[in-house]
Amino acid sequence: xxxHLDYDPSLPEFHLDSFRVPKLxxxxxxxxxxxxADTSARVEVKNxxxxxxxxxxxxxxxxxxxxxDLNLGSTxxxxxxxxxxxxxxxxxxxxxxxxxxxxxxxxxxKSAVESKALVPSVExxxxxxxxxxxxxxxxxxxxxxxxxxxxxxxxxxxxxLCSITLLKWYF
Numbered sequence: 001x002x003x004h005l006d007y008d009p010s011l012p013e014f015h016l017d018s019f020r021v022p023k024l025x026x027x028x029x030x031x032x033x034x035x036x037a038d039t040s041a042r043v044e045v046k047n048x049x050x051x052x053x054x055x056x057x058x059x060x061x062x063x064x065x066x067x068x069d070l071n072l073g074s075t076x077x078x079x080x081x082x083x084x085x086x087x088x089x090x091x092x093x094x095x096x097x098x099x100x101x102x103x104x105x106x107x108x109x110k111s112a113v114e115s116k117a118l119v120p121s122v123e124x125x126x127x128x129x130x131x132x133x134x135x136x137x138x139x140x141x142x143x144x145x146x147x148x149x150x151x152x153x154x155x156x157x158x159x160x161l162c163s164i165t166l167l168k169w170y171f
Contacts, residue, residue: 009130010048012082014162016146017042017089019120019154021113026106027098033106035099039063039072041122043090043146044159047082052130054082057139059126061092065118070109072096072120081131092122116155121147122162142166 023038041063047054062074073094082088101109112118124146127139146162 009052011164011166012054013046013048014124014144014146014164015044015046015159016120016122016149016154016162017044017159019122019151021118021151024110024113026101026110032100032102035096035101035106035109037072037096037099039094039120041092041094041120043092043122043124043144043162045080045082045088045090047084047086050084052132053084055129055131055136055139056080056082057127059090059124061090061094062123062125063092063094064121064123065112066105066109067119068121070105071099090124113151116152117150119147119150121145140167 018041020040021037022040023036025036026033027036041061057079059077059079060074061077063072064070065072073096075092075094077090077092080088080090109118122145124144126142128142129137129139143165144162145165146160149160
């Protein structure tokens with residue numbers, strides 16, 4: 001109880017701050033198309049604690065859409081630290097080349113991107129530990145999943161809160 005009152009421990013908050021598709025090209029074939037696409041996602045990490053620092057190791061970002069049926073690539077982002085009451089933005093750019101789609105998928109994806117109705121999902125796998133007065137805890141694996149909102153809603157602001165899985169518990 002005393003630890004809680006003195007240090008106010010709380011998990012950091014993650015928000016999907018923005019998602020863009022700067023490149024979307026289809027090369028045609030009689031039975032479908034190949035997709036070449038680049039994406040850019042920004043996840044904001046907010047430390048609500050006034051006494052603890054959060055340390056994150058290198059993170060693996062995986063971007064998808066269409067309820068996970070459309071893989072838009074993955075990339076790694078360097079480790080980072082979020083200081084007390086601090087905010088850090090992580091930018092991840094992914095790319096996919098020559099992804100085979102049928103004609104129905106091509107039309108649906110093209111329309112969703114153009115109308116900003118595409119619902120992206122960004123998954124971040126990393127390890128985290130906390131720092132407190134010069135002491136650093138061991139790191140544990142966490143998975144952060146952001147999504148369930150269209151590109152249009154993201155552009156309007158009010159980024160959605162991401163879910164955190166820590167030791168198989170969801171927050």
